[in-house]
Amino acid sequence: MLSSSAKLNKQKSKKRGNQRQQEIVHHHPQEDDSDSSVEDDNAVAASSMASRDRTGKRDLSQNKQQQIQVELMAAFRRSMHIKVADKHDPHLPNAIASFDEIKIPSWWNRDRGHDERNDTNADALSSFQAIKHAVLHNIEKGRWKEPTPIQMQSIPTLLERRDLLACAPTGSGKSGAFILPALILSHAANCLYYNSTPSNNAPAASSSKKQKKKLQKQQVDSDSLDPSKSQSSTNRQGEIRSLLLAPSRELAAQLHREVDRLGMGKPGGISSLLLMKANASHVIAGTAGGKSGLDVLVTTPLRLVDALHKGLRLDAVRIVVLDEADRLLDAADGKQQRDDKKKQKKKEIKEEKRQSSNPSSDGSSTSKDSEDEEEEEEEDDEDDDNVQPQSSGSSQTQTFLAQMDSILSAVPTSAVRALFSATVTQTVKSLSHSILRNPVDVTIASPGSAGGANTDIEQELMFVGREEGKLLAMRQLKLRGQLKPPVIVFVQSQERAQALFGELLYDGLHVDVIHAGRSRTARDNAVARFRKGETWVLICTDLVARGVDFRAVNMVINYDLPTSGITYVHRIGRCGRAGRKGKAITLFTEADFDNLRTIANVMKQSGCKVEDWMLQLKKSIPKKKSSSAPRRSNIDTTPTYDKKKRFHKRQMIQESKRKKQRTGSYSKDQRESSDKR
Template structure:
């Protein structure tokens, strides 16, 4: 209620008489003013107290109405703002589930972080935030726990490293305050390099467990605690925690990040649940927060997060478990195993633009294919679990530097590894699951660069053909209709396919009659190492009759 309303209520029933003031000096020009006289006539003269109470009640009623109108307007503005934010998320294909989730940013300058950290982000090659970075960074900067799913090559590593660097502030003598768990050592080293690049000028001590014996003396109870961030695999970390006394302390950990979480929760890593429980028990800080990031998520991850993480924010970019849209994907029927090598050599004949990644299902087949391609004049190498860590590091370094054009690898290199500018990915052996296919194809088309992926399949690979064809169709690539119409396989068949890879013939183009001559000369006296090689030797006599 303003002054005019109060004056109007006080003068209710009043009459005004205007009387002009006489002028005494007509020589001076003065403004004539009128003094009003007030006479109030009312039917009943109320008591002063009752009148004051009534007037005060009216004033309070008007004030409450104004407050309600103001509250309604604020609520309306909030609703309009939420609608605008939801429209922006829909435009970005960003799905967010959680309470009071902050709105996504458009530029890095909008982040409430130091300018030198923003400069480090831009100098690392990020001109504008990617879709996952727009939302995940704002969520983690509010110290909210997050479950993020985004396509491969979308900048998930920087999305969780930037908030961690901001929260830690600088080096302290409190031991590790952030732990990042990766499924492979190659991915752990890559994450460490990215963290060093983003934290330039902060002086953080970023460690990776390369040798367990060295780590036991470096991080033990008698250590100086001069370290801040740890990047490691779960097996090595749990080995240190099992020592008596524990060879590492995680009591001051503020952030626990699980990278490629679905890989760690797979059947092959069945003990990771117990390992994660052991790690969480060691992280005794009340300020501990958990973040999980991956390109794909399985129901096991969702179930664990629902049971163990409170106030969780789920962030998904695009369709869940989908391949990168920048990769031109193609399915190529090659008939049988022998047709794969012919198809690859045909691709080489038409023009091969390196760098190229070739995925096979086992380390034995990787070595077999390497033995075939090395004689074709192709600058090729192989990486698998049988090679030592030094050999693997040298191979990855040579491939990054362009000394190797074609790299043959297993699922070891399908997760998280960032090779700049991979032009072509060839799935020589058909992936056993759609999730495996998504991660393999994701080695190309990273950081906004286009790429191409070719997947060979035979008549024996139709078990999983339908699901992978759906993934390709969802990413915008063309797929024949008959592939989508294939009968859906039972859960038992798909489960068996996940646990045991299908049997494939030995990769060898040497004619059978020549192999017979080599055997007579004593070249094949040694017992074959693998079951595939033994089966190939059994088939040798049958094939020899055809020649």
């Protein structure tokens, strides 16, 4: 009963409230409108607050997703041992895990000049897919299953047109890391006519005057590089769109072969060339690549400097790559000496004079001859293109660093620049700041690697006592079955390479020799026979110590101890390439103790076992002098009796030549006297 009466009272009060509200509405209609508007405003505000909360949550979730992606990419790089100097670079391209992940660069549509009224976006995508399909097809034919760590980061970085400083161990696929982007960028330059400087770089109103002038200058450079503005799109004769530089002709020839292989089937065909003396005139005249120009030009520095002096232009270059950058940027390397053939002839004359004065000599070099050898060591690993340029001027005496300065001055400032090497020294690091612009610094450092040393190589030091013991050790390796071809043997000079070739020639080994003193044809034939398997043992100087890829090499023998850790790393890097295992044996004598500690340190950092006494050796001479190879006795096992016999035979031949000259001059005098009578 109480509950029912309470309900009745509540209904009556509610009815009275409704009547009162109706009266208020009847007497004050304007106030009602204002109240309703306030309620509407409150509703709008409430809905906006709710939407703002939802947007904030959405933005927060997107930030979390981006952060997760960044952390996942960082974890992936760590797993692949990819080290990037600036980890917090907001524009750092993501590494790829497979070649299929190569995607169209962000600038591809923008620089083509996207227009919503035309289907240029689809055209650009199809153009990119065409070159990508051709490259991936060639990669599959070459049995590249997945990119190597250096390729994972370098390919997307260069495709985004970022300058790059890359350091990776020998045999890690550095060539493919820059050849693939070079082919794609040259294709973009030829088909899409992109500007080298993005079109949205117009100076803002709030920019300073210096920034405006700088951006305007970049825009002018961009306009001058844009083929659609500089010349007809149907005639691009003389253009060079990609430039690859190597320190030796052997390495340059290898890069050229890889360019042709990976560029096979490219839309419009691949147009690449290895710059040589025979075709330099056509390249300078702009007729080498036809109307479409050259996609890729591969060359050595001095050959290109010679062409620049004769009028070659590099205005259209979009990407320039320095392979073995530490060598190309070495201020003490690449010095031009006398011609190798003349040098070899003079050396033979000196040897004949020495033997004529001392026929029973045991083959040890005099101090003067040893000094000549030391001076000629710098020439041993130089290419003939870098020895005898046919141009006149100071370029004949330039170092590699001076040559690179001339080349980079001729390349547009907006071109992509990349430095690759297995050993990046502090000097190269400092020079890169003046060569590269806001570069991506990438280092591939696998566990236990030291200065670019390949951890797939088993390294061994072998003490042989004296120089005579080296040849004996080589023959013992053969008898024990430990000499497993193909083998590369490194020596310190041309003369020693030729002498060792003569000693091993009759030991039942298919042996050949390559050094800068041989002709270009002979060197090419030696490399070709070694690649085919016709040659089992290749004796060489440091000419092929850098970059040259012999994938099936099982063993490297350092017959002469290298004078630096960098040279050692590049020498042993000729084996154990592309994931294969290899073995490196280094022979040393007591004369090598000054340089032994450096090699032992590299081996220890690579995880190899090294005797403690080697690490505790002290250099007895200054570092500047220890960098030169020690004086060594000649490689000659000929008995003294045979030496004397050979000497007497040579003397008899020389005496007979002198007699013929005297008799010839005597008969000539007789004829002249008879004619006078």
